[in-house]
Amino acid sequence: MNRPAFSVDRLLNTSAAWLLALLWFLPLCYAVWTAFHPAAFEAHFVLTAPLTLENFEEAWAAAPFARYFFNTFLLVTLILICQFVLCTLAAYAFVRFDFPGRTILFTLVLLQLLVMPDILMVENYKTMRLLDLVDTIPAIALPYIASGFGIFLLRQTFMTIPKELDEAARIEGASFMGVLSKVYIPLAKPTYLAYGLVSVSHHWNNFLWPLIVTNSEDTRPVTVGLSIFSAIDSGVEWSVINAATLMTSGPLLIGFLLFQRQFVQSFMRAGIK
């Protein structure tokens, strides 16, 4: 009897959801529109507008984006490898070993969730100058490689692995490092994938610290390169800026659209710990 009321309710709900989703999607659609059409159509929406790749060509030629991409790629890979190694070892220590200072050290690890390296940029910059690393890719990476979040996430995962598996491997004669590589790491694969995706997208998008610590084309990641490119007031056209914008976010965006499910699940997994 209250079927019809329910349908109206449902209809309203669905339309509201769609309205919000379209609103949310609009900015990106707009960027795609301007990037693929000549400048004359950037505020003039007709379906017959000619499609073009010129904006991309122009952006690519106007700034060393190839170099920026290479730098970002190097940066993201470096951070990811180091994070995996350091966080795995640390998480394993917290889960499997009993030693004095364990609780205090773990608290210190968690503290990094609140006090991120970005906030301490003044001191970290001094450190980099001291190490003579300013304007290098390792300088961008180093503050992030011991990630409190990564250690925490892997520790939570390792804790769910049954002790029996660990003991069985030891009885078979595996060393403690053997147990780590044969039991813990393979069983934590989904966590590595999740953490990897979160880490890559975070550092691909990171801006403030790279801006501070780099000052040449040879080290700048795409985000800093893009900000410099679009800050040139002198008549770079909107369509070209939007093409550059899409280009820099392109790899992540395409990756996301292709592996949507994994992405969303990874972020979920990383969030619920």
Next chain:
Amino acid sequence: MMRRMALKREWIHGWLLLLPAMVFLFAFTHIPAITTFINSFYSTPRGKRAAKFIGTANYERMFDDPVFWQVLWNNIWFAVGTIPLSIGLAIVMALWVNEKMIGRSFLRMAFFTPTVLPLIAVANIWMFFYTPGFGLFDQLRSGLFGLPSTNYLGSPDTALNAIIVVTVWKEAGFFMIFYLAALQAMPVSLKEAAQIEGANRWTIFWRITFPMLMPTTLFVTVNAVINSFRLVDHIFILTDGGPDNASALLLFYIYETAFRFWETGYGATLTVALLALLSLLAIGQFFFFDKKVHYK
């Protein structure tokens, strides 16, 4: 004796495994936090003149600095503007995406996509919407209502709000994911029981769903609060803190002080203020939510 040795060896193994991570953690988080505090009592070294101890002079300067108070208020307004709105939207989005709705995967994609974009790119995209006369907002205003053009980013009354809108757009989908995970883990039996009892959707949400989402809300709020002091990338593109610091936030002001005016001593003092604020908020949140969260 043998047990002693085994214990000691276990200690050493533990410490050794932890060593690399701890070295970097201390080098780039804990030690800088301490030296920031120490340096906040020193003057900025210039040329051959080394930093010298000046007591609380930097702090006195900070308390007398109208720009500091302005960016602090801006930051509070930014937090008040972004946190409840993005969390509210995130809950609504998650409820929608969790239902069996037409085009559910499109909805999810539309909401989540801003999350994977760099904040710098987001700012570039939105820049166009805000451009006076030419931008989409102005075209809508003049097209629909015949209103004159407005400079959203160039006027002190609207610049910060414009930045808040961009931030909410970027963040809501990210928070949605956590709510979605929580909703999917929630037992349906409770909801069904309530439906049989004749409870409407509104009651079910406020009496059952929302209280059960509390742990997620705590987690998301902590994240949102930290983000509200950390997200400044888009300011560089959209307003550069202007006009007259109307849209500058605390971390942006620290950057300006330390890396544009090269006043690292005062920059350290401002950083201490930010760290103190973050710690206070963390402690406050912990106690506030501790009473309200229903853990299973």
